Amino acid sequence: MKVSDHNSRLRLEVEHCPMRPGCPLAFMCGVALNDGKPLLPVISDVGYGEMIWTDLNTRHRVCVVRSGLLLSRVYASRDGEIPHSIFGMGFVGGIPDIYIPYVASDFYFFSGLVAGQLCSFDGGFAKERIDALGTPQAQLLIARIGLNHTTSIYSQTLTFAHRRVRDKVVSVLLRVEGELSRQPGFGGELPIAHDDVAFLACIERATASRELKRLAQEGLIDLGYRRIRVLPTLRQTFGDMIEANLPFYDNDLSVLQ
Structure with a gap:
């Protein structure tokens, strides 16, 4: 070309x-x-x-x-x-x-x-x-x-601050979901692996996997290969976390264009 x-x-x-x-x-x-x-x-x-x-x-x-x-x-x-x-x-x-x-x-x-x-x-x-x-x-x-x-x-600091492993893992899931939800076509599926959750939560990979499996057994998420689907029940249960509701400041075209 x-x-x-x-x-x-x-x-x-x-x-x-x-x-x-x-x-x-x-x-x-x-x-x-x-x-x-x-x-x-x-x-x-x-x-x-x-x-x-x-x-x-x-x-x-x-x-x-x-x-x-x-x-x-x-x-x-x-x-x-x-x-x-x-x-x-x-x-x-x-x-x-x-x-x-x-x-x-x-x-x-x-x-x-x-x-x-x-x-x-x-x-x-x-x-x-x-x-x-x-x-x-x-x-x-x-x-x-x-x-x-x-x-x-x-x-990210709020994720670190949680004491319970469950809260750390859920914090990561809600944060990733919140960012992806602003993108067109997002359907609730997070294309991330257990390793990614463990790194963001600063916990061992095995610990993250155990907690993710527990959340899946309780009907809060669905697990797949490098895929985690966040179900509505997860946000209903943990939606009061501060990091689940933080704002993003979009572009104000009337000011900058």
């Missing part, structure tokens, strides 16, 4: 993207630059477990989740890793890096938790477009992105 044909197809896809109402960066997607060419994202598929962003990147890029789920992991002592947050559709990564220079620390990275797609922009172009919004629009945009990140981190 010719480059011109590829760009034309990408521009058409950008203009009619169904994710625009929930994308904080929709205001700059497809906008004309100084040379008249449109600012188009790189749209890439993200597979399960694939590392797609790290703070060691030499050329900063800003990315937004188009579909699926990303898992932010951070390094702990003795070469361990712990879950930092889950990013679903509309979450933006890489904004602080384009404003605050720092020595690469190899501190955290993003990987695929549920396969999907990612849009990414060159950090320089992204900063230019955000700055061009002026005040207070740029502040509103960055604050919205920051609130979503803070909410996601808080949600």
Whole structure:
């Protein structure tokens, strides 16, 4: 395919993207630059477990989740890793890096938790477009992105804070369901494995499996191979958990477009 044909197809896809109402960066997607060419994202598929962003990147890029789920992991002592947050559709990564220079620390990275797609922009172009919004629009945009990140981190902290294994496992399921429920076509099935639940809950894999089987026996979930279906009874029983009802701040097109 010719480059011109590829760009034309990408521009058409950008203009009619169904994710625009929930994308904080929709205001700059497809906008004309100084040379008249449109600012188009790189749209890439993200597979399960694939590392797609790290703070060691030499050329900063800003990315937004188009579909699926990303898992932010951070390094702990003795070469361990712990879950930092889950990013679903509309979450933006890489904004602080384009404003605050720092020595690469190899501190955290993003990987695929549920396969999907990612849009990414060159950090320089992204900063230019955000700055061009002026005040207070740029502040509103960055604050919205920051609130979503803070909410996601808080949600992971709530999972850690539960004392009972059951509550930790249910917390993970409700959080993943909450993120995926904002995506078109979601039917209640979580494409995650027992290993994923164990990592997010910071418990042993065998412990997670035992608890998942108990939940299935009680009619709260259905289990399959790398599939967990959340049944209405689970939310009816545990829907009062704070992490089951945390807000996500969508894009306000009337302000940013």
